[in-house]
Amino acid sequence: xAGVAQSPRYKIIEKRQSVAxxxxxxxxxxxxxxxxxxxxxxxxxxxxxxxxxVVDDSQLPKDRFSAERLKGVDSTLKIQPAKLEDSAVYLxxxxxxxxxxxxxxxxxxTRLTVL
Amino acid sequence: xxxxxQHNHHVILSEAASLELGCNYSYGGTVNLFWYVQYPxxxxxxxxxxxxxxxxxxxxxxFEAEFIKSKFSFNLRKPSVQWSDTAEYFCAVTPWNSGYxxxxxxxxxxxxxx
Numbered sequence: 001x002a003g004v005a006q007s008p009r010y011k012i013i014e015k016r017q018s019v020a021x022x023x024x025x026x027x028x029x030x031x032x033x034x035x036x037x038x039x040x041x042x043x044x045x046x047x048x049x050x051x052x053x054v055v056d057d058s059q060l061p062k063d064r065f066s067a068e069r070l071k072g073v074d075s076t077l078k079i080q081p082a083k084l085e086d087s088a089v090y091l092x093x094x095x096x097x098x099x100x101x102x103x104x105x106x107x108x109x110t111r112l113t114v115l
Numbered sequence: 116x117x118x119x120x121q122h123n124h125h126v127i128l129s130e131a132a133s134l135e136l137g138c139n140y141s142y143g144g145t146v147n148l149f150w151y152v153q154y155p156x157x158x159x160x161x162x163x164x165x166x167x168x169x170x171x172x173x174x175x176x177x178f179e180a181e182f183i184k185s186k187f188s189f190n191l192r193k194p195s196v197q198w199s200d201t202a203e204y205f206c207a208v209t210p211w212n213s214g215y216x217x218x219x220x221x222x223x224x225x226x227x228x229x
Contacts, residue, residue, distance in 0.1 A: 003158075004158075033216050035216070040221065040222075041221050041222070042119070042205050042207070042219030042220050042221050042222050043159070043205075043217070043219050044219070045216035045217070045218075048216050056216065091158075091159070093159075103161050103164065104161075104217060106151075106158045106159040106160070107158060108157075108158045109158060
């Protein structure tokens, strides 16, 4: 079974520029998560989708971050404009249907450096 | 609000030493508990999980963890570590059967020396 795919793997931009990340979850996985992992910390949820609907975006900085999953399959996360503190690894994870025995599978992440 | 606390941020052990990594969580209800591992250059992968039943759970690569409800703890153990266990270890919690995202601790960096 193919894993969660993410691209690009690395991105370097200057502050105030925009950037987009792409995630393709495991086939058939209805729930998709975007996490932000700052160096030295554990991943923190940004947004959760169930199919193409948003379940939880309470921790997404909506003034600069946006995400979509239009067809309920792959997803994009955008930052516009980027700030220095956005430097982090952005992780995508998916799960069949969120339930009591499901395991989240993580992609390799996109490492963003904002200069 | 939920929180997860991992006691040790950096651990250095010699091969064959025993490992115990502490994890405590703060949450009033029933929870699902996880340990994830991130080997250098690789993505996060599940070591083990607890949902219900036997509080002693066994995972991959000889790891096990014990859920102690009264102490709100879920400590990770391995009797004898190997150099290949060098990695970052994350404890995570989510309310039981909620489908919510994982709430992670800050992680423990383990270095195993030959």
